[in-house]
Amino acid sequence: METLNFRFENGSRKIAVPPQLVGVVSSGNLEVLIEPAPLNGACEIEIRTAANGFGATWQAVMSDFHERWQLADTRICINDMGATPAVVSLRLDQAAETMTTGAP
Incomplete structure (x- = not known):
């Protein structure tokens, strides 16, 4: 297992709903x-x-995601079992969409 950490500064879109889990390991x-x-x-x-x-x-993939969503005051944890970059982007977009629209 490898652990990677990224931090992107100066996001412009804040979220304020309870934590959400998207996808299945x-x-x-x-x-x-x-x-x-x-x-x-x-x-x-x-x-x-x-x-x-x-x-x-x-x-x-994380830089591309941040450019699209510009999330601020947000923590994201990803548990990966070998997903392709396209699947990673899809899951991240689903999670961000859930947080910014409040959909379950």
């Missing part, structure tokens, strides 16, 4: 826990992944 998939947190406008992302050595790919 199983073979080739991941889960995303997203929650509000007092981070001075930042978004922190922690990734626990079974696929070691893909830090640059994770950095690119």
Whole structure:
């Protein structure tokens, strides 16, 4: 297992609903826990992944996600069992959509 941490400053979109869990950890998939947190406008992302050595790919996917959503005061935890970048982006977008619209 590898743990990666990313922090993106100066987000512009705050969330204020209870924490949400999106996805299921199983073979080739991941889960995303997203929650509000007092981070001075930042978004922190922690990734626990079974696929070691893909830090640059994770950095690119997380940077792309932050550019799309600009989340502020948000903590995201990802548990990954080898999901592809496309699945990671999908799950992150689902989690952000849930938090910004309040949908279950």
